[in-house]
Amino acid sequence: MSIVLEKINFIYSEETAYQIQALKDVNLTIEDGQFIGIIGHTGSGKSTLIQHFNGLMKATSGTIYFNGQNIYEEGYHLRDLRSKVGLVFQYPEHQLFETTILEDVAFGPKNQGLSKEEALQRATEALKSVGMPEELYNQSPFDLSGGQKRRVAIAGVLAMQPEVLILDEPTAGLDPAGRDEILDLVARMHRERGITVILVSHSMEDVAKYVQRIIVMNQGSVMYDGTPKDVFHHYKELETVGLAAPQVTYLMHELKERGLLVDTDATTVAEARASLMEALTGVHSARKDFHVC
Amino acid sequence: MLRDITLGQYYPADSVIHKLDPRVKLFATLIYIVSLFCFKGVAALAVATVFLFGVIKTSKVPFKFMVKGLKAIMILMIITALFNLFLTPGEPIFSFWVLKITKEGVSSAALMAIRLTYLILGTSIMTLTTTPNQLTDGLEKAMAPLAKIGIPVHAIAMMMSIALRFIPILVEETDKIMKAQMARGADFESGNLVKKVKSMIPLLVPLFVSAFRRADDLAMAMEARCYNGGSGRTKMKPLKYEKRDRGAYVLVSGYLVLILLCRTFLPWPM
Ligand SMILES: Nc1ncnc2c1ncn2[C@@H]1O[C@H](COP(=O)(O)OP(=O)(O)OP(=O)(O)O)[C@@H](O)[C@H]1O
Ligand SMILES: [Mg+2]
Numbered sequence: 001m002s003i004v005l006e007k008i009n010f011i012y013s014e015e016t017a018y019q020i021q022a023l024k025d026v027n028l029t030i031e032d033g034q035f036i037g038i039i040g041h042t043g044s045g046k047s048t049l050i051q052h053f054n055g056l057m058k059a060t061s062g063t064i065y066f067n068g069q070n071i072y073e074e075g076y077h078l079r080d081l082r083s084k085v086g087l088v089f090q091y092p093e094h095q096l097f098e099t100t101i102l103e104d105v106a107f108g109p110k111n112q113g114l115s116k117e118e119a120l121q122r123a124t125e126a127l128k129s130v131g132m133p134e135e136l137y138n139q140s141p142f143d144l145s146g147g148q149k150r151r152v153a154i155a156g157v158l159a160m161q162p163e164v165l166i167l168d169e170p171t172a173g174l175d176p177a178g179r180d181e182i183l184d185l186v187a188r189m190h191r192e193r194g195i196t197v198i199l200v201s202h203s204m205e206d207v208a209k210y211v212q213r214i215i216v217m218n219q220g221s222v223m224y225d226g227t228p229k230d231v232f233h234h235y236k237e238l239e240t241v242g243l244a245a246p247q248v249t250y251l252m253h254e255l256k257e258r259g260l261l262v263d264t265d266a267t268t269v270a271e272a273r274a275s276l277m278e279a280l281t282g283v284h285s286a287r288k289d290f291h292v293c
Numbered sequence: 294m295l296r297d298i299t300l301g302q303y304y305p306a307d308s309v310i311h312k313l314d315p316r317v318k319l320f321a322t323l324i325y326i327v328s329l330f331c332f333k334g335v336a337a338l339a340v341a342t343v344f345l346f347g348v349i350k351t352s353k354v355p356f357k358f359m360v361k362g363l364k365a366i367m368i369l370m371i372i373t374a375l376f377n378l379f380l381t382p383g384e385p386i387f388s389f390w391v392l393k394i395t396k397e398g399v400s401s402a403a404l405m406a407i408r409l410t411y412l413i414l415g416t417s418i419m420t421l422t423t424t425p426n427q428l429t430d431g432l433e434k435a436m437a438p439l440a441k442i443g444i445p446v447h448a449i450a451m452m453m454s455i456a457l458r459f460i461p462i463l464v465e466e467t468d469k470i471m472k473a474q475m476a477r478g479a480d481f482e483s484g485n486l487v488k489k490v491k492s493m494i495p496l497l498v499p500l501f502v503s504a505f506r507r508a509d510d511l512a513m514a515m516e517a518r519c520y521n522g523g524s525g526r527t528k529m530k531p532l533k534y535e536k537r538d539r540g541a542y543v544l545v546s547g548y549l550v551l552i553l554l555c556r557t558f559l560p561w562p563m
Contacts, residue, residue, distance in 0.1 A: 016358070051472065054476060056472050056475060056476060079478060079480065082475065082476055082477075082478060083478055086476070087476040088476075089469070089472070089473045089476070092473065094466075094469070094470065094473070094499055094502075094503055095470055095473035095474060095477075095495075095499055096499065097494065097495045097498035097499050097502075107474075107477055107478075107479075107495065108477040108478050111477060111478030111479060111480070112478055142502065156477055157476070157477065160477065160478065
């Protein structure tokens with residue numbers, strides 16, 4: 001089970017004055033069960049890329065294989081692909097339309113051909129997993145707060161029980177608590193159901209904290225592809241394309257320059273703390289005057 | 294898909310036509326339309342053709358791009374031509390069952406097709422070389438005298454410019470929502486008519502909600518920046534005639550005179 005992209009190119013408004021090459025020769029393999037982060041500056045082609053994963057956009061050239069099958073082949077069922085590869089768009093709350101929250105979430109499962117009861121059953125489960133209180137189920141989705149709408153929209157895709165879940169900046173415009181809730185939810189889905197998760201994000205902290213693999217996009221091409229440690233190792237190069245490593249990476253590099261033997265590969269606060277404690281207790285005897293506040 | 298709509302589209306290029314004052318272009322388009330419907334004879338047709346293709350050439354808009362606009366009205370053109378072909382009374386040259394083609398029919402069908410094609414090409418030159426904002430600016434200025442008799446010229450122009458500005462935004466929004474619903478398994482293509490209409494609900498409801506939200510936001514944002522209608526409002530780039538605009542007026546007037554002369558003295562053969 002995997003998604004393989006081979007030499008994908010995509011051009012918007014081809015053969016007009018507005019022509020933009022949004023993807024350039026992208027080669028990627030998305031293995032089963034991975035938790036992947038996609039980062040890149042604004043306009044680097046992240047949203048364009050992920051819409052290729054479920055066949056919503058057709059590449060100008062190149063091939064995509066889902067579980068070994070070419071999705072551009074004549075007669076390939078793109079609708080089946082879309083129910084296996086769930087995609088949550090940027091600002092997904094703009095897609096809500098039903099009279100009640102429950103009905104809206106059940107839209108996906110119904111399209112998959114499930115009976116009404118099954119669909120509602122799935123919707124209830126999905127709403128529970130995103131933490132929507134049950135008394136809201138029969139309310140209009142238009143009366144919710146922004147964060148709640150976002151969760152309903154995510155539930156709408158979860159209810160289809162996809163094998164691959166792609167989220168395009170799911171935390172844009174949410175407060176820190178809402179952001180953590182959404183990301184924790186996604187991480188839990190990945191852990192418990194073993195689904196593949198692809199997370200598009202601008203926040204290095206989020207990405208470093210949750211994902212196993214980072215794909216860095218720059219002007220339509222894949223610039224780096226590796227573990228967070230490998231990728232943030234290039235923090236200087238990342239800066240040249242308008243990105244940055246997590247704050248702790250900078251802290252660790254600074255500390256090292258000043259003579260503290262810390263691990264500069266630490267990308268999360270927890271790792272940094274562990275490395276710092278180790279370095280401090282080790283160095284303590286030599287430099288008694290060193291304080292970290 | 295939806296993006297290929299060329300209606301009201303602007304094609305950026307660096308040409309004299311692009312730089313002309315929008316009022317000149319409005320006037321020229323009007324004159325051109327009038328000339329299309331009053332010309333007679335091959336000579337006039339030649340003049341109109343040379344004028345049209347000269348302007349297209351100067352505008353630096355690729356001809357291919359212009360023809361795209363023609364495809365949309367192909368059906369209308371064919372129907373008009375057929376009606377003209379079969380229903381014009383006159384000297385028959387071919388008849389079959391109740392249908393008969395007359396000499397007059399052939400010439401009027403050909404004339405109609407040419408007129409429609411030129412009409413579309415001529416007006417699309419204007420929209421392709423003028424940004425919607427320039428266009429409404431031009432309209433507002435050209436209609437300014439009407440304000441004296443109580444017509445809210447500024448409000449009309451503002452509404453037009455906002456409406457035009459919203460077309461691409463709504464097209465984009467439609468595209469986005471459509472994709473979002475397709476990601477949830479929605480099917481907009483297959484099924485019978487009832488099913489198709491029903492499948493529009495997940496598209497239309499969010500679209501309307503978002504259109505109202507945008508309108509609301511825009512009104513608020515305009516008020517927050519102290520917009521309070523047209524009176525006393527100045528422009529960042531006031532429209533002013535340049536030398537080339539005067540030249541264009543002369544050229545266009547000359548063109549109309551030439552067409553009228555052809556009509557009077559060389560009305561052969563139509
Ligand atoms: N519908 C469209 N029509 C034309 N060009 C587009 C369209 N959508 C995106 N583009 C262009 O394609 C490029 C990639 O856009 P994309 O939306 O994939 O970027 P992104 O990485 O998702 O950016 P962001 O972080 O702002 O969401 C940009 O240069 C953008 O201007
Ligand atoms: Mg994006």
